Amino acid sequence: MKRLLDLILSGIALIVLSPLLLVLGAAVACSSPGGALYRQIRIGRSGTPFTLLKFRSMRVHTHGAAITLGEGDPRITKIGGVLRTYKLDELPQLWNVFTGDMSIVGPRPEVPKYVALYTDEMRKVLDVRPGLTDPASILGFDEGARLQEAADPEALYRNEILPEKVALQLDYLRTATLGSDIRVIARTLFRIFKR
Secondary structure, eight states, X not given: OHHHHHHHHHHHHHHHTHHHHHHHHHHHHHXXXXXXXXXXXXXXXXXXXEEEEEEOOBOTTOOSOSSOOOTTOTTBOHHHHHHHHTTGGGTTHHXXXXXXXXXXXXXXXXOHHHHTTOOTTGGGGGGSOOEEEOHHHHHTTTHHHHHHTOSSHHHHIIIIIXXXXXXXXXXXXXXOOHHHHHHHHHXXXXXXXXX
16 A cells, blocks of 8 residues: 555656656756756665665765765755755655655665664664655754764764664554654645745
8 A cells, every 4th residue: 555655746846846856957067067956875674775866965086074064065056955954855866766766755874874773673774765855864864963063073973873873663553643743744845834
């Protein structure tokens, strides 16, 4: 049932939002060299790697932390800052949902190097498809600001933020229903439009 809903909702969203996706893609491609899309390997259901899609929000060939340090990160382009503020950079992941790599609601997928740090308990989040949004994403909406203030952002993410996020994701999985998923979607939209 959940997969059917994901397929229907992502298909409708891709069709309805296609003009916006084309405009945003063109704006990103014209704003700085590097193309419109950013592709990154993430770990999905059953530990299977997949290619996650985003609109590119950072300059290519830049060096720095593996994690993004919030709005003040100098690698973020001007258009990228706008996209990230309103989560518009995540819209290409509707294709990931449509193709079955992701779900609309589910634990946000991580990169392999952080999944390698998971305990056996934490790896239970890999039992389901990762999602566009989850309760941890809503509560950590501005995690970039927290990282920006840290002396060692990588250590803060690895030792504090990552375990906190996965704990919230596990709590979600224990009680997830269609109704709770609808509430997560509504809360996510509220946070975006509130900005």
